[in-house]
Amino acid sequence: GAVVSQHPSWVICKSGTSVKIECRSLDFQATTMFWYRQFPKQSLMLMATSNEGSKATYEQGVEKDKFLINHASLTLSTLTVTSAHPEDSSFYICSASTGTSNQPQHFGDGTRLSIL
């Protein structure tokens, strides 16, 4: 149980393109999802906390107009990288929580984004 599906796995696109990444909880309802960005050999950097039916809470330094997050249902959160540029190339990974702080986060498999 507690499976999180993230699509797409890989994206290669031209500079200026907007890219949407989906994160779905397949067998549970996730009121809260998290979006992370990760550079090679580095830790996960929390970008924002996505709450169903309300605006996302962004971490300091993360451009909310650049990284649009929508959590329209209890099973789906989306991250849209708007007008992507090469510096936005990274590994993006989402996670969802099923319960209290004694429960692990359940991660999607991540999306490798390459902007040419």
Next chain:
Amino acid sequence: AQKITQTQPGMFVQEKEAVTLDCTYDTSDPSYGLFWYKQPSSGEMIFLIYQGSYDQQNATEGRYSLNFQKARKSANLVISASQLGDSAMYFCAMREGYTNAGKSTFGDGTTLTVKP
């Protein structure tokens, strides 16, 4: 100050031997959870083991055990009988409080290489 500290950027271990990955944490919340995740080169985050702040015994899951020393605020991961497939990056993480909206704080990670 960093909430989660992993002081070993890289570790090597011989196949079939045991290895300890260090993690220290900092929190003033009496209720927290400590987690270890494995991230292979493919990128997915795999939950390994959990230790709650009120747990009296050290957590164990198969070949993984957690050496929890609350007074020292350390939660080291011990992997016994290392296998080649254990080569990956390992992250220690902490969630504070009781709510499922609580964010996880991740350490910088330790890259483990198992030698044949």
